[in-house]
Amino acid sequence: MKLYSWNVNGIRAVINKGAFQAFMAEHQPDVLCLQETKAKQGQAVIDLPGYEEYWNSADKAGYSGTAIFSKIKPLSVLNGFTDDIAKKYNLADDSYGDPTKEGRVVSAEFDDFWVVTVYTPNSKGDLSRLKLRHEQWDPAFLEHVKTLEKTKPVLFCGDLNVAHLEMDLANPKQNIGKHGFTNEERSGFDKIVKAGFIDTYRTLHPDQTDAYTWWTHWANARARNVGWRIDYWLASEGLKNKIKSAEIHPNVMGSDHCPVSVTLVDGSW
Numbered sequence: 001m002k003l004y005s006w007n008v009n010g011i012r013a014v015i016n017k018g019a020f021q022a023f024m025a026e027h028q029p030d031v032l033c034l035q036e037t038k039a040k041q042g043q044a045v046i047d048l049p050g051y052e053e054y055w056n057s058a059d060k061a062g063y064s065g066t067a068i069f070s071k072i073k074p075l076s077v078l079n080g081f082t083d084d085i086a087k088k089y090n091l092a093d094d095s096y097g098d099p100t101k102e103g104r105v106v107s108a109e110f111d112d113f114w115v116v117t118v119y120t121p122n123s124k125g126d127l128s129r130l131k132l133r134h135e136q137w138d139p140a141f142l143e144h145v146k147t148l149e150k151t152k153p154v155l156f157c158g159d160l161n162v163a164h165l166e167m168d169l170a171n172p173k174q175n176i177g178k179h180g181f182t183n184e185e186r187s188g189f190d191k192i193v194k195a196g197f198i199d200t201y202r203t204l205h206p207d208q209t210d211a212y213t214w215w216t217h218w219a220n221a222r223a224r225n226v227g228w229r230i231d232y233w234l235a236s237e238g239l240k241n242k243i244k245s246a247e248i249h250p251n252v253m254g255s256d257h258c259p260v261s262v263t264l265v266d267g268s269w
Contacts, residue, residue: 001264004029005117005157007214007231007257010038011067015046019254024048027249029261030071033106033117035159037065056080058103065103066117066158074108074115081105081144089140094132105141107148113239114148116156123161123179130184133161138188142195149196153236156197159214159257160232164189164199167209168229180230197234200246200262211248214257225250233262241265 004027011034014020024032032051037044039062041055051069056079058064068077080100081091091100099121107116121137123130145154162185166172175181193199205211212227221227233246245263252258 001030002027002261003031003033003115003155003157003233003264004259004261005033005035005231005233006252006259007035007119007159007255009036009255009257010062011044011046012039014254015044017254019252020046023252023254023259027252027259027261029069031108031115032069033115033157034067034069035065035117035119037067037103038062039065041067054106054108056103056106059101060097063102064119066106066119068106068108068115068117070108070115072110074110076109078107078109079103079105081140082147085140085143085147088143089136091136091140094129096129099132099137105144107144109148109152113153113155113236114145114151116145116148116154116158118156118158118160120159120161123182123185125179127179127182130179130182134184134188138185138191142188142192145197146195149236153239154197155233155235155239155262157231157233157260157262159230160189161230162186162189163228163230165202168212170210170212170226170228180228192234196237198237198240200233200235200243201229201248201260203240204243204246212250213248213260217256222250222256231257231260233260235262239264 040057163169213231215222215227
């Protein structure tokens with residue numbers, strides 16, 4: 001079973017470039033999780049007859065948004081957080097908007113596990129959204145996946161907008177304290193790991209450097225592979241032996257991010 005995650009940075013743009021169609025034809029994911037769709041269902045012309053589609057779009061047009069496309073029909077699908085979690089962490093309007101209305105999370109329940117896609121709020125270049133990110137969003141999301149895990153194991157993926165380790169970005173020294181590499185954001189990832197979720201790529205490729213999933217448009221960064229690893233698949237510890245491979249696909253073009261994937265061993269999936 002092949003599960004892919006991709007921040008498409010606007011699904012309509014990727015489709016118009018022909019990149020989405022080429023990716024689907026080559027990789028044929030069983031489950032595809034998207035972030036930053038920037039569209040509502042029906043706005044993007046997609047011909048995927050073998051897939052179920054589940055969208056969580058932002059109230060604001062052309063902004064944020066997540067989706068799951070699956071060859072297997074889920075048992076249930078949840079958009080966002082429960083009201084209890086949103087209330088507990090006081091997730092409401094900040095100066096940018098209400099993060100619970102930005103279409104940032106979709107959770108799909110399958111027979112043996114949950115699959116969750118997330119587009120984590122960016123803390124912004126001036127760190128003006130770091131407080132929301134660190135004190136509210138990160139703990140709310142962790143509680144969300146831990147709550148799901150009470151029923152069955154969880155695989156979650158997406159653009160977490162943080163490079164966890166120094167080896168996860170090309171220029172760590174110059175970026176310490178900057179958005180995407182602050183102590184607060186990295187500690188949020190630490191808490192995910194301490195809560196029992198494994199970083200699938202780093203688990204299978206512990207020493208791999210120059211492995212990135214996002215590149216700025218400036219200074220020919222992608223061609224020079226000056227990037228960041230900020231897109232992940234994480235999994236409940238109990239799924240560790242079920243993960244056959246975890247890969248990054250930098251040759252897939254169309255977005256400033258590339259897809260990341262996990263393949264599960266054959267079994268009762």
